[in-house]
Amino acid sequence: MKTLSTNQIQHIEEFLISQYHIKYQDTRDEVLDHIACEIEELMNEGKEYDNAFKITFNKWNKDLSPHPWIRYKNVPSFLGRQWIKRDIISIILCMLIGLSIPYLLKEFIEHNNLANILGSSFCLVSILLGGFICIKYFKVxxxxxxxxxxxxxxxxxxxxxxxxxxxxxxxxxLLPLILVMCLYQVYYIIEIQKVRPLSKL
Incomplete structure (x- = not known):
C-alpha cells in the first residue's frame, strides 16, 4: 500500500499556503488530511503522485477558493457554506425580534417609563459581552x-x-436597534462556543 512521504506531505501543505492562502493551522491540517488520503487512494489505484496531486486539487479547487460573499472574504468556500445559512437565519430572527418587541410593548414601556432603563441596559449588556469576547479570545x-x-x-x-x-x-x-445589537451579541457568543479550541499564537 502506497503512502505519502514527508516531502510530499510538505509539498501539499506548501501548496495550500501559496495557492489558496490557508493561513490557519487547524484548517490547513484538516484539509491536508483529506487531500492526502485522496491522493494516496489514487496512488494505490496506479496513478503517479504528480497526476494524483493534480486530480485531487482540481476536485478541491472550488472548495478551497475564497467564498464569493463579501462577509466571508478570504475564507475558503467550504467553510463559508457551513456558516452562511445559520448566519442569515439568525440575523433575520434577531431583526424580527428586536424590531417588533419594543413596538408591541410600546404602551407598557411608555406607561412605566422604562425606555431609558431598557436602552441603557441593552447597550451595557452588548458592550460588556463584546468586551468579554474580545478579551477572552484575544490571542485565539x-x-x-x-x-x-x-x-x-x-x-x-x-x-x-x-x-x-x-x-x-x-x-x-431607539430601542429596536439597540435590542438587535444585543441579540446579535448573544448569537455571536453562541457561535464562538461552537468553535473548537484553537491554539493560541
Missing part, C-alpha cells in the same frame, strides 16, 4: 473566530455610540 486565531470577533467588536462599538449619545434620553423608538 481561526477563520470563524476572527470573523466573530470583528462582528462582536462592531456591535459593541455601535452600542457604545448609542449609549454615549442617548444616555438619559432613550425613547422606545
Amino acid at each position: 486565531k481561526g477563520y470563524r473566530i476572527s470573523q466573530l470577533k470583528k462582528d462582536v467588536l462592531a456591535c459593541g462599538a455601535i452600542s457604545l455610540f448609542y449609549y454615549l449619545m442617548f444616555i438619559g434620553g432613550f425613547t422606545y423608538k
Whole structure:
C-alpha cells in the first residue's frame, strides 16, 4: 500500500499556503488530511503522485477558493457554506425580534417609563459581552473566530455610540436597534462556543 512521504506531505501543505492562502493551522491540517488520503487512494489505484496531486486539487479547487460573499472574504468556500445559512437565519430572527418587541410593548414601556432603563441596559449588556469576547479570545486565531470577533467588536462599538449619545434620553423608538445589537451579541457568543479550541499564537 502506497503512502505519502514527508516531502510530499510538505509539498501539499506548501501548496495550500501559496495557492489558496490557508493561513490557519487547524484548517490547513484538516484539509491536508483529506487531500492526502485522496491522493494516496489514487496512488494505490496506479496513478503517479504528480497526476494524483493534480486530480485531487482540481476536485478541491472550488472548495478551497475564497467564498464569493463579501462577509466571508478570504475564507475558503467550504467553510463559508457551513456558516452562511445559520448566519442569515439568525440575523433575520434577531431583526424580527428586536424590531417588533419594543413596538408591541410600546404602551407598557411608555406607561412605566422604562425606555431609558431598557436602552441603557441593552447597550451595557452588548458592550460588556463584546468586551468579554474580545478579551477572552484575544490571542485565539481561526477563520470563524476572527470573523466573530470583528462582528462582536462592531456591535459593541455601535452600542457604545448609542449609549454615549442617548444616555438619559432613550425613547422606545431607539430601542429596536439597540435590542438587535444585543441579540446579535448573544448569537455571536453562541457561535464562538461552537468553535473548537484553537491554539493560541
